[in-house]
Amino acid sequence: MRKDSNKSGLGLIRSLALAPYSVWALLFIVVPLIFVAYYAFTDNNYQFTTENLTRFFTATSQVSSGEATREVRTYLLIFVRSLKLAVISTAICLLMGYPFALMISRASAKTQGVLITLIMIPMWMNFLIRTYAWMTILQDTGILNGLLGALHLGKIHIIGTESAVVIGMVYDYFPYMILPIYSVMAKMDVKLIEAARDLGCSGAGVLRRVIWPLSLPGVISGVEMVLIPSISTFYISQKLGNGKFYLIGDAIESQYVANNLHFAAAIAFILMLVLLVGMALLQRMANKRAMA
């Protein structure tokens, strides 16, 4: 009797506690998503159309490189460029972040706290300000070139290149790669590593056969948390790429600013679908590996 009433009491408390979030999620996640889909599939008179979606795949423009001029699919080109830069940034974040996360998770509790705080400190500063800081560093007359000049190493031109955009993305999103990987690794039982050593694994063997497969959930959320914002960023490419590398985020922004809400929604909708499918595939691959 008492147990049952307790249970339903708890249930009530739980639904009450969840209510604010449920309302929030409905108003600011579900409803906006419905609006995005609604705008993507309607024209300026709110009549159903698939034109916005087809425009994404068919719109063309002229690209001239030197003498030759060729016709390209505008938005597909932009999309592929965004994807390329995002994948490169994510890969760099993973390659740098994974060993770093592993190192932190094996340090003493005190050192772990200090290192994690150091990683988080840049996140306390505004994202725009951080990007501006990189502009002053990377400019042709900026801090980096000043330093190189002082060391008589010549100058490099980096602002306005894809490298500058990638540097900006890596810097801004690096913590999002480290934190999920670190949190999975920190929870990993040290005895598992000892067991692997005991069963004949060298350091590399332990990493490959125990630590890596067990840290995959962290790697996947890290990849998601870096890939998604970097594929849709527009600010970094505008500031560090001197506006030369028009990315999918820039496309959405400029269509929006030009009041082409329906086409902007269509691009956002397609981007979302592609990301959803991509993440589902990634998750599935990881699950398969975990089962094997």
Place this chain on the structure above:
Amino acid sequence: MKKIVELKNVSKSFDGELVLDHINLDIYDNEFLTLLGPSGCGKTTTLRIIGGFESADEGDVIFMGERINDVPPHKRNVNTVFQRYALFPHLNVYENVAFSLREKKVPKDEIHRRVTEMINLVALSGFEKRSVTSLSGGQQQRVAIARALVNRPKVLLLDEPLAALDLKLRKDMQQELKNIQKATGITFIFVTHDQEEALSMSDTVVVMSNGRIQQIGTPIDIYNEPVNAFVADFIGESNIVDGVMLRDRKVSFSGHVFDCVDSGFGPKEPVDVVVRPEDVDIVPEEKGMLKGVVTSVTFLGVHYEIIVDINGFKWMIQTTDFVDVDEHIGLYIEPEAIHIMKKSEYSGMFGDYSSFSMELDEIGELEQIEELAEEAAAESENET
């Protein structure tokens, strides 16, 4: 017999605290050896030094005649069954067992043969494809044993492997471990704080306390001939009283002179006298060598455990005869039941039952029962 592991003057400190204090230990081939002691006595550290997970600050670790202080764990022909098993959660039962063979690049058909053989040995056939996280504690324990044995180590280290199992399962596993050890002929080094477990399974028991080995011997030696008050108290129940050796085979304690079987002590040498509770006979008061008053009686099924006050010192006696609290009784002790030990740093610390804890336990339980009863009453009130 061939020595397989030797520890020579091994010391180890953590944060300036000495955990192992110049340990010397020889472990022989085919032996079931148990490191026994309370928590913090250094038994697990000893095991980890043999396994290679800790390095000795001082002294040598010898494995089959070779010094292995600097050999990493994966290059030692030793495997470990960890306390909480440490099974790989991302691998199924078969792959957990096959782990070390895959690392050694053993051919597939041989892996299959050896893994199947091990899974049969620990009675888990049919569970090969199961996820280890879905297994019960006992089954996980078996996987851990199979995983450690498949590699055919010379020595198997077991770190309190049965601590997480319930009593019935623990008894079964004790027997099974013993059988596996006999069948495989592998040297087992077993760590436990459970003296009963140590006595029932081992060929050799090593009793440890404060980072030092107190006694090494067969279970019977350790029980019957404890070297000091610590061992006497830790292994089973003991009454330990101060005595004086009058001459060979004559000892005086509790105001009476007893015949005993021990000799080789100096004249008038102060000693610790051990009498096991089951070795004391209750006789009518006038026939007793010692006389006392019963202060508590506890029924334990097989026997009663009674506490007797003899001149202010509380003795524990196990008897099948019923006596009542406040009864005056006499005690009779045979010469063979008296064991004499030299005085040690542990003298006077153990073996007096005046603060016997079972009484306190019972009071605690009684309070719990009362609370439960009150709760039940309150509940039935709510319902009506």
